[in-house]
Amino acid sequence: MTIATPTRTFDEIAVVLKALADPNRLRILDTLMQGVSCNGELNEWLGLPPNLLSHHLRVLKKAGLITSRRDSVDGRWIYYAVDLDAIALWRTWFGDFFDPDRLQPRCLCGPEGENQTPITNLNLRVSHVTTN
């Protein structure tokens, strides 16, 4: 009964999803997926002002979705890149959580669900649910 993916609370998951749930951040992430980039280039590419980009990049970084490093020659440039491990992890999580095989279309309440076997804690996927 070992769990492959690390257990995370829904609060933690919501933090990452919140970071993703913005059109501009999705655009930024999509651009970053195509190559390491920096503020100025994202500006040219997406048309967003530098300070706004800086803000969104910080949100993405705080959520652990991207990393940053300074140029070794000219330290004025900061390169942002997608965190490969992170996106692989969340890709898996999302795939598991939304796995159609999990779906149990039984009725548990009301007149229609009166003679159904109730859900027990054992039915819950441990990798997704945590007791607060």
Place this chain on the structure above:
Amino acid sequence: MTIATPTRTFDEIAVVLKALADPNRLRILDTLMQGVSCNGELNEWLGLPPNLLSHHLRVLKKAGLITSRRDSVDGRWIYYAVDLDAIALWRTWFGDFFDPDRLQPRCLCGPEGENQTPITNLNLRVSHVTTN
């Protein structure tokens, strides 16, 4: 050059991700994944007040993630269920968007990226990017 998944703007995607980016809604969705359920049972199961549940269920429904129907015998009961097609669609989208194979770790700006081939519009995944 046909596209399997329908094209969606990042604005549309952000709407769905916003609906997901809440701890309580994730809990609700996770419970719904295990069987059709209604407000009162979600209340017992999650400990959230009925009116708050009603609010979150509406958000999820507006995002197209769940469906609802009244009991055929006792119309006071409303059953909520995960929309199978919707979660299959978003599962695929998420898997495609976060596909590690998309990652092109090249440097496009600054001194380090001076002699790299720039990104062209053709490199963009059409199913993910939209103009405006």
Place this chain on the structure above:
DNA sequence: AAATTATTTCAACATCCATTGAATTAGTTT
């Protein structure tokens, strides 16, 4: 040292959003 470049930080604003308690609707039972 002064000017320039890349990026971030700050302050302010407007808007959205989760939560709460009370009132209301829809439907059934007595």
Place this chain on the structure above:
DNA sequence: AAACTAATTCAATGGATGTTGAAATAATTT
């Protein structure tokens, strides 16, 4: 019709959030 039940709607509040313009850092170049 009155009482009861399941669920929703309403109004209010407090906090988080995206955006903007200006100022400030950090690092390099002249």
